[in-house]
Amino acid sequence: MLRSPKRTFTLSNVLYIPHITKPLLSVQKIYCDNNVYFKFHASVFYIKDLSTKTMLLSGHSNDSFYVLSESSTTTISQICWSPCISATTNQWHRRLGHPTSRIFNLLVFKNKIMCTSRRSLVQCQTCLLCRSLRLSLRPTGHKITAPLDLIFNDVWGPAPMFSSNSFRYFIIFIDAHTKYIWYFLLVAKSDVFSIFQCF
Ligand SMILES: [Zn+2]
Secondary structure: OEEOOOOEEOOOOOOOOOOOOOOOOOHHHHHHHHOEEEEEOOOEEEEEEOOOOOEEEEEEEEOOEEEOOHHHOOOHHHHHOOOOOOEOHHHHHHHOOOOOHHHHHHHHHOOOOOEOOOOOOOOOHHHHHHHOOOOOOOOOOOOOOOOOOOEEEEEEOOOOOOOOOOOOEEEEEEEOOOOOEEEEEEOOHHHHHHHHHHO
């Protein structure tokens, strides 16, 4: 029997060897008897509940073995915030919910998190988008009374991935009166002019 704050693990049909210095556990046995699964990393491993995915137990690797000691039975919050789980600065930034660089550097300074490299944080696009402000347009005094009086257009791209037909940009034309939208896909940004002429 193996206890953790969240679960007591049972093992049936174990082989008893009286003089063995370190008991060995079969991953497959724990898996089958307790409805859990394992996640192995180079320096750490986790045991999670198969249906709820809740973290139940963690341990560390030592001398090519994954060790489940008494200290492994840590609480869930300790496991989640373990500084031993190293990651890149950008991975930590995303995991911690996009903190500011001042808070992030403080966590690194106090050894609360362990980064795989000393590289400073690469500018995060999500942070830039979330912290940018949208300016409202001033009234122009231009009155639109009929379709095609005024057309707005915008080009978007490049997309982070190619579409199945190798498109990475699109251009839209919006009729200000009817709000009708024309939408054209582009392989390259240089195609904008030819689309513009056709339109
Ligand atoms: Zn961010």
